[in-house]
Amino acid sequence: xxxxxxxxxxxxxxxxxxxxxxxxxxxxxANVRFEAGEFLGxxxxxxxxxxxxxxxxxxLEIHAPGRGSITLQTIGEDDVVGWSWLIPPHQLRFDIHAxxxxxxxxxxxxxxxxxxxTDHELGHELLRRFAQxxxxxxxxxxxxxxxxxxDHRGEHD
Amino acid sequence: xxxxxxxxxxxxxxxxDTRTFTLEPVAAGARFTFQAGQFxxxxxxxxxxxxxxxxxxxxxxxxxxxxxxxxGRVTRTLQRLERGDVLGxxxxxxxxxxxxxxxGRDVLVVGxxxxxxxxxxxxxxxxxxxxxxxxxxxLYGARSPRDILFAKEIETWxxxxxxxxxxxxxxxxxxxxxxxxxxxxxxxxxxxxPDRTAAFVCGPETMMYFTVRELARRGVPHAQVxxxxxxxxxxxxxxxxxxxxxxxxxxxxGPVFRYDRVASLLGVHxx
Numbered sequence: 556x557x558x559x560x561x562x563x564x565x566x567x568x569x570x571x572x573x574x575x576x577x578x579x580x581x582x583x584x585a586n587v588r589f590e591a592g593e594f595l596g597x598x599x600x601x602x603x604x605x606x607x608x609x610x611x612x613x614x615l616e617i618h619a620p621g622r623g624s625i626t627l628q629t630i631g632e633d634d635v636v637g638w639s640w641l642i643p644p645h646q647l648r649f650d651i652h653a654x655x656x657x658x659x660x661x662x663x664x665x666x667x668x669x670x671x672x673t674d675h676e677l678g679h680e681l682l683r684r685f686a687q688x689x690x691x692x693x694x695x696x697x698x699x700x701x702x703x704x705x706d707h708r709g710e711h712d
Numbered sequence: 713x714x715x716x717x718x719x720x721x722x723x724x725x726x727x728x729d730t731r732t733f734t735l736e737p738v739a740a741g742a743r744f745t746f747q748a749g750q751f752x753x754x755x756x757x758x759x760x761x762x763x764x765x766x767x768x769x770x771x772x773x774x775x776x777x778x779x780x781x782x783x784g785r786v787t788r789t790l791q792r793l794e795r796g797d798v799l800g801x802x803x804x805x806x807x808x809x810x811x812x813x814x815x816g817r818d819v820l821v822v823g824x825x826x827x828x829x830x831x832x833x834x835x836x837x838x839x840x841x842x843x844x845x846x847x848x849x850x851l852y853g854a855r856s857p858r859d860i861l862f863a864k865e866i867e868t869w870x871x872x873x874x875x876x877x878x879x880x881x882x883x884x885x886x887x888x889x890x891x892x893x894x895x896x897x898x899x900x901x902x903x904x905x906p907d908r909t910a911a912f913v914c915g916p917e918t919m920m921y922f923t924v925r926e927l928a929r930r931g932v933p934h935a936q937v938x939x940x941x942x943x944x945x946x947x948x949x950x951x952x953x954x955x956x957x958x959x960x961x962x963x964x965x966g967p968v969f970r971y972d973r974v975a976s977l978l979g980v981h982x983x
Contacts, residue, residue: 567900614884614892626884629892632901654889694922698894699882703916704825704855706783 559584563660566607567633568684576677583666589613589653595636596651602639603664608632611657616650628696629654635688640664641681713949715755715800720793721775727859730826731791732767732779738798745772747808748833749940749968753948754778754790755800762786763945763963765830766804770837776801779829779861805948807968809834810938814910818846820902820932822923824853824895824915828861830940830967831914839873849876849902853895853919856883876903895919899926906931913971914940921978924971934972941966941974957983 560581563569569577587606589595595606595613606613613636614626627649630636636659639647645664671678718735726732737744746752748770753761762784768777782788793799811834819838823831838845850869854860860879870877878898880891891898895915909932913920920939927937943955943962950964958977960966977983 612891623886626888626892628897629880629890631891634900695894695897698896698918698922701918702855702882703894703919704853704859704882706781 559586559660566660568607568635568688572680576674576680579670579674579677580662580667583663583670585661585663587659587661589657589659591653591655591657593653594650595653595659596647598647598650600647602637602645602647604661605635605637605640605664606659606661608634608636609658609660611653611655611659613657614652614654616652618650624650624652628692628699635685638685638689640667641685713802715753715761715802717798718776718801720795720797720799723791723794726779726861730779730781730861732777733790733793734768734775734777735799735801736775743772743774744776744804746770746776746804748811748837749809749830750804750806751830751945751948751963751967752776752778752801752803752805753945754786755802756786756789756793757799759789760786761800761802761946762790763805763942763948764790765940765967767829767832770808770833779826779832781826802948805963807964807966809912809940809968810910810970811837814838814912815844816846816908818904818909819848820851820904820909820911820927821849822851822895822899822911822913822915824919824923825855825859826861827913827915827919827940828852831912832862834912835869839869839875842873842875846908847876847904848874849904850878851895851898851902852877852879853898853915854879854881856881857885857888857890878902894922896922896926899923899930902930904930904932909936911937912940913937917941917978924975934975935970937971938968939971939974940968 563581564577612629612631614629616624616626618624717738719738721736722734724732751763751765754764755761764778767779780787782791884892913923941962945963946952946954948963950961955962
């Protein structure tokens with residue numbers, strides 16, 4: 556039994572999946588570590604992997620001319636970084652920057668795509684679970700855009 | 713009910729647009745009794761009244777603290793008051809946070825922006841009687857690092873008490889190394905037992921709505937969540953009707969409500 560299987564099986568992203576699927580996923584996974592300040596990936600680079608953070612925090616950033624790097628969101632323990640591996644054109648949309656020393660599980664997207672080609676149920680389950688991650692991330696981003704704590708009196712007068 | 717004269721003892725800057733006023737009764741030896749979550753109507757002479765939650769130590773006290781953000785004529789006037797100035801105070805009003813109900817349970821305090829101010833007296837009570845509660849967590853969201861309320865006190869709480877404290881901002885500034893994202897994103901990782909958690913939530917209504925939704929995803933029932941509502945409160949005693957919210961008056965039946973009592977009303981746009 557791959558030693559990562561029990562860890563992967565307990566991650567919120569994969570919790571409740573069939574043991575045989577966990578086994579397939581684990582075969583595409585590896586432990587990785589990043590120093591604070593290190594980039595996991597840069598905007599525009601091929602998106603062929605994703606991560607689940609085990610410890611630490613990473614930031615999704617964009618670079619704006621004249622303003623430098625702007626942090627859009629941070630992602631922490633047990634949360635997923637990266638969904639562009641699933642969606643064409645498979646390119647990173649943001650810079651991914653380790654804010655603190657970070658340990659993560661890295662999942663090889665190409666490996667998972669290959670396994671999903673032969674096991675469609677695995678592919679469907681991954682898509683379904685990532686869709687939930689995307690929806691929650693978009694919902695959170697939408698709330699950020701609302702500027703909830705700003706003073707909006709008079710905006711609708 | 714006539715405003716009683718209170719004198720400004722201290723006027724402390726908390727952030728660029730928020731100040732904490734400490735008041736004491738003008739009458740020598742007089743004391744003031746209130747519970748965490750209640751509010752007063754503060755009268756700026758010649759200008760008007762505003763409902764302001766108390767943000768300092770609850771109980772029977774000589775000094776009463778209010779944290780005020782300048783958003784209108786009355787609050788801007790109040791913010792300009794100096795030590796020794798006198799204003800009028802009516803109160804205390806409203807239903808408080810049910811701190812004693814939370815004893816024996818995990819407590820999750822979720823604040824957004826100025827919403828941390830009405831939560832502060834309850835949090836202080838919980839931390840000072842720490843042994844009576846299970847896991848205690850504070851999740852706080854601010855607009856940006858410079859808008860974080862009670863920043864120094866939050867660090868003191870972190871260092872001094874056994875509590876999980878997480879602060880996030882919607883917009884980071886250079887040098888900020890903490891979480892970035894709305895306060896609801898802190899909930900999935902918070903450590904509490906949903907079956908035995910009491911949650912106290914205060915902030916903009918949209919923030920409270922999505923916070924309770926995220927808590928429900930974690931299995932916290934609505935009957936274990938309390939929110940503090942804000943409406944246009946004028947009389948403070950349930951007579952003028954300005955703060956009516958369905959069958960409730962926010963000034964009298966609230967501002968702290970158990971969420972299951974108001975959940976169906978929050979989705980009604982006309983309210």
